[in-house]
Amino acid sequence: MAEQFWLMKSEPDVFSIKDLSERPKQREPWDGVRNYQARNMMRDTMQLGDQVLFYHSNCNPPGIVGIAQVASQPYPDPTQFDENSNYFDPKSSQDKPRWILVDVAYVGTFERMVSLQEMKEMPELKDMRVLQKGNRLSITPVSKSEFQAIAQAGGWGK
DNA sequence: GCCAACGTTGGC
DNA sequence: GCCAACGTTGGC
Numbered sequence: 001m002a003e004q005f006w007l008m009k010s011e012p013d014v015f016s017i018k019d020l021s022e023r024p025k026q027r028e029p030w031d032g033v034r035n036y037q038a039r040n041m042m043r044d045t046m047q048l049g050d051q052v053l054f055y056h057s058n059c060n061p062p063g064i065v066g067i068a069q070v071a072s073q074p075y076p077d078p079t080q081f082d083e084n085s086n087y088f089d090p091k092s093s094q095d096k097p098r099w100i101l102v103d104v105a106y107v108g109t110f111e112r113m114v115s116l117q118e119m120k121e122m123p124e125l126k127d128m129r130v131l132q133k134g135n136r137l138s139i140t141p142v143s144k145s146e147f148q149a150i151a152q153a154g155g156w157g158k
Numbered sequence: 159g160c161c162a163a164c165g166t167t168g169g170c
Numbered sequence: 171g172c173c174a175a176c177g178t179t180g181g182c
Contacts, residue, residue, distance in 0.1 A: 133162095
């Protein structure tokens, strides 16, 4: 399959790209997703090695701060079984897990953040899913040209 | 903190 | 299956 690209949102107060870069293996299960569309993309469409734009949400300013990649096959999100977790789901079971995730690995941090504001001003990104009004999905597909435009704006790969 | 947009729940 | 009520997201 051709290489694919994604945007994944994370609140930096909860889990930032710096947190990812400081993990011992620079990799982390992308847990806590409790939206079926986002789950389905991790479960059904993501492939090992897919490139990910790491987006900081619910902060000031929001925007894309770096690059990660898909680092595992899909598997059940362990937090859904943990009664002490905020992400515990009493309707899920080991037999029939409801929530599926992939691991994400650190690739690099941009020289400079590409803010949401800037993204809205880039003509190459006018059709980008995450910029459409009312979009709240935490995982969205990104085209290769969109990915490249953002990476370049972030000073990546020079 | 506000609130628009959207997803989920549950009564019927 | 409809839809009102409610909860969450996330920019501002």
